[in-house]
Amino acid sequence: MVASADAKRHAARIVRRLKAAYPEVRCALNFNSPLELLIATILSAQCTDTRVNIVVKDLFRKYPDAGAYATAQRAQLERAIHSTGFFRNKAKNITGCCQKLVAEHGGHVPRDIDTLTKLPGIGRKTANVVLGTAFGISSGVVVDTHVARISKRLGMTRHTDPVKIERDLIDQLPKRQWIDFAHRMITHGRRVCAARKPKCDDCSLSDVCPRIGVATHPTKPRRRTKKPSTAR
Numbered sequence: 001m002v003a004s005a006d007a008k009r010h011a012a013r014i015v016r017r018l019k020a021a022y023p024e025v026r027c028a029l030n031f032n033s034p035l036e037l038l039i040a041t042i043l044s045a046q047c048t049d050t051r052v053n054i055v056v057k058d059l060f061r062k063y064p065d066a067g068a069y070a071t072a073q074r075a076q077l078e079r080a081i082h083s084t085g086f087f088r089n090k091a092k093n094i095t096g097c098c099q100k101l102v103a104e105h106g107g108h109v110p111r112d113i114d115t116l117t118k119l120p121g122i123g124r125k126t127a128n129v130v131l132g133t134a135f136g137i138s139s140g141v142v143v144d145t146h147v148a149r150i151s152k153r154l155g156m157t158r159h160t161d162p163v164k165i166e167r168d169l170i171d172q173l174p175k176r177q178w179i180d181f182a183h184r185m186i187t188h189g190r191r192v193c194a195a196r197k198p199k200c201d202d203c204s205l206s207d208v209c210p211r212i213g214v215a216t217h218p219t220k221p222r223r224r225t226k227k228p229s230t231a232r
């Protein structure tokens, strides 16, 4: 579906506001190479970036390249990443992914989305993070939980499926905006447009946001007042 002129104008306004609100943006994950970012992004599923940054300090020292992960003892790797949650699945994906990197790509992270998404456990979100942030390649728009939620509230998509949301955003945004737009939306989600209590009154997008799905008057649970006791 091609985005309407109105949808593109709406998107352009949002881009301008986000740029003004967050002029400098960067990925919150610490890394020194595309491989480190790939591993950190795998670990960041269902985990905070702060926790991942703590875990990777030792992890990156212990496993300096794809070969080290490819031949890692599964139990040791699981222990090293345990606190990021879902550690069994993450360890399996890291090992499988790095085995393929070693076998088919000389231990290097490929620079195109089709090859990246063929690696075990690597979906479009992880591939877009790595390509955009480590290589500066606009392969698509990163759709994480923040981008998905805020795009819907802003009326940029009606979908819940990340692949469909990404298609809507790609349609509405110029390619040169794809990478920074996602970084800014993620920052906005963390600071202002939170899942449970968005701070609409303090939001730089408030006059352009239709607030789709946002309760205008959140109902607080009423406290039951205790009847005064009449017993003497």
Ligand code: SF4
Pocket (backbone or CB within 6 Å): 150, 153, 154, 192, 193, 194, 198, 199, 200, 201, 203, 204, 205, 206, 207, 209, 210, 211, 212, 214
């Ligand atoms: S106005 Fe509210 S719902 Fe819309 S982007 Fe801002 S915080 Fe989120």
